[in-house]
Amino acid sequence: MLDLKLIREKPEVVRESLARRREFAPLDEILALDESRRKVLAETEAFRARRNEVSKQIGKSGQKPRELIAEMRSVGDSIKSLEEEISSIESQLTDLTLRIPNILDPSVPDGEDASDNKLVRVGLDPRDLGFTPKPHWELGEALGIIDFERGVKISGSRFYLLKGMGARLQRALIHFMLELHICEHGYREIYPPFMVKKECMVGSGNLPKFADNLYHDAEEDFWFVPTAEVPLTNLHRDEILEPGTLPLYYVAFTACFRREKMAAGKDTRGMKRGHQFDKVEMYKFVTPETSDGELEKMVDNAEDVCRRLGLPYRVIQLCSADIGFASKKSYDLEMWAPGSDEWLEVSSCSNCGDFQARRANVRYRPSADAKVQFPHTLNGSGLALPRVFIAILENYQQADGSIVIPEVLRPFMKAEVIA
RNA sequence: GGAGGGAUCGCAUAGUGGUCUAGUGCGGCCGCCUGCUAAGCGGUUACCCUGAGUAAUCGGGGUCAUGGGUUCGAAUCCCAUUCCCUCCGCCA
Numbered sequence: 001m002l003d004l005k006l007i008r009e010k011p012e013v014v015r016e017s018l019a020r021r022r023e024f025a026p027l028d029e030i031l032a033l034d035e036s037r038r039k040v041l042a043e044t045e046a047f048r049a050r051r052n053e054v055s056k057q058i059g060k061s062g063q064k065p066r067e068l069i070a071e072m073r074s075v076g077d078s079i080k081s082l083e084e085e086i087s088s089i090e091s092q093l094t095d096l097t098l099r100i101p102n103i104l105d106p107s108v109p110d111g112e113d114a115s116d117n118k119l120v121r122v123g124l125d126p127r128d129l130g131f132t133p134k135p136h137w138e139l140g141e142a143l144g145i146i147d148f149e150r151g152v153k154i155s156g157s158r159f160y161l162l163k164g165m166g167a168r169l170q171r172a173l174i175h176f177m178l179e180l181h182i183c184e185h186g187y188r189e190i191y192p193p194f195m196v197k198k199e200c201m202v203g204s205g206n207l208p209k210f211a212d213n214l215y216h217d218a219e220e221d222f223w224f225v226p227t228a229e230v231p232l233t234n235l236h237r238d239e240i241l242e243p244g245t246l247p248l249y250y251v252a253f254t255a256c257f258r259r260e261k262m263a264a265g266k267d268t269r270g271m272k273r274g275h276q277f278d279k280v281e282m283y284k285f286v287t288p289e290t291s292d293g294e295l296e297k298m299v300d301n302a303e304d305v306c307r308r309l310g311l312p313y314r315v316i317q318l319c320s321a322d323i324g325f326a327s328k329k330s331y332d333l334e335m336w337a338p339g340s341d342e343w344l345e346v347s348s349c350s351n352c353g354d355f356q357a358r359r360a361n362v363r364y365r366p367s368a369d370a371k372v373q374f375p376h377t378l379n380g381s382g383l384a385l386p387r388v389f390i391a392i393l394e395n396y397q398q399a400d401g402s403i404v405i406p407e408v409l410r411p412f413m414k415a416e417v418i419a
Numbered sequence: 420g421g422a423g424g425g426a427u428c429g430c431a432u433a434g435u436g437g438u439c440u441a442g443u444g445c446g447g448c449c450g451c452c453u454g455c456u457a458a459g460c461g462g463u464u465a466c467c468c469u470g471a472g473u474a475a476u477c478g479g480g481g482u483c484a485u486g487g488g489u490u491c492g493a494a495u496c497c498c499a500u501u502c503c504c505u506c507c508g509c510c511a
Binding site for chain 1: 429436437438447448449465466468469470479480481490491492
């Protein structure tokens with residue numbers, strides 16, 4: 001959520017950012033509501049001050065002066081009706097404000113859509129396999145490690161199941177990624193709930209605007225996490241972090257649930273885009289001055305996974321029109337999948353500035369006598385599993401259809417090849 | 420799911436309709452004192468909104484789990500919700 005004062009004092013900054021995102025938000029309406037809220041609030045508080053003063057008098061005197069009590073009764077009525085007015089204004093105001101995306105970082109390139117994203121670097125070049133590579137859905141089914149048909153039988157379209165060495169590969173990847181981030185990159189492991197309260201979704205920025213991509217229980221206030229970013233953002237909700245606490249680095253493995261209401265076709269073939277997928281997520285709470293550098297470090301932590309797995313990848317900076325709602329600056333990591341013949345997004349690393357911290361009301365005290373401030377939050381996949389799974393199958397496939405297991409995974413797999 | 424108990428300033432507690440500007444102890448912070456000790460003395464101790472001011476700051480309002488209600492006035496009375504504890508039931 002943006003600071004209302006920023007909208008009030010520098011609406012042009014907000015407008016410019018919105019225009020770059022190719023988005024619209026009713027700023028004039030927000031400003032008008034804000035002004036009337038403050039006006040009505042001033043009136044209410046004047047009445048309250050009067051009531052406090054008189055009540056104290058009555059209390060001290062021990063008398064029951066009729067006139068004053070009569071006056072206070074009408075003052076009470078006025079307060080009540082003004083309060084109703086304020087709460088109605090406030091609910092409109094917050095509803096509108098919560099739908100405004102974050103202000104873009106100046107370094108974000110301008111663009112109309114995803115095709116304007118900027119290539120930052122190629123980490124590892126795709127290599128020639130020396131034969132025509134097969135897509136993972138063919139490889140996986142032939143090896144008996146991915147079962148699309150039974151996934152659909154059990155849960156419907158966009159579900160699959162992993163079997164034998166497939167399931168083991170998935171588990172090995174999770175283990176490998178967690179260990180890397182914990183032991184070498186300094187993150188602390190968190191195992192969070194996979195279902196959260198509505199407020200958490202508001203805190204992370206998924207609600208109110210993106211309800212149609214979320215699963216939730218109809219009877220209880222349980223929302224299925226679309227990413228571990230949601231529970232991690234809310235880990236310190238309504239807290240004030242003591243001096244010396246920052247930076248905080250967290251890493252969590254969760255399943256992720258998304259409705260992904262898009263038509264079936266090339267974009268959803270195989271295990272690329274299911275309703276449920278596994279992901280290891282990195283998350284940071286940092287001081288504002290350090291967040292730019294922390295984003296670069298986080299991207300490097302994600303790249304490290306790609307490097308160690310020996311998978312071709314590149315780093316993209318998202319342009320103004322493609323960047324996420326809560327983010328002010330984002331990089332995506334894409335892995336090359338030779339069988340599917342495309343670059344697959346395996347990570348998105350974002351600096352959200354104080355946007356999520358405001359929503360989730362996470363604050364910190366820079367030093368013992370300093371005023372509280374909002375920290376900056378960053379999130380990044382490290383990495384999203386199914387697409388890494390795909391990349392391993394398609395890049396490590398042999399002419400005979402077997403898969404050589406990347407060296408770093410062998411200790412977890414207790415095997416060198418899937419055949 | 421059923422029955423009962425509880426929720427107060429970082430922690431522990433006091434407070435059962437107006438003097439609560441929420442007291443006290445511990446802890447924290449700032450001084451002072453003491454040639455030693457987890458010693459003593461004094462002060463201080465949250466957050467949000469809003470108005471004035473360049474600012475330090477000052478004024479007003481709000482917050483005793485949350486939301487409603489009763490009342491001139493609510494930490495205190497009433498109702499609902501949430502969470503925690505105890506017991507019963509069920510259950511990996």
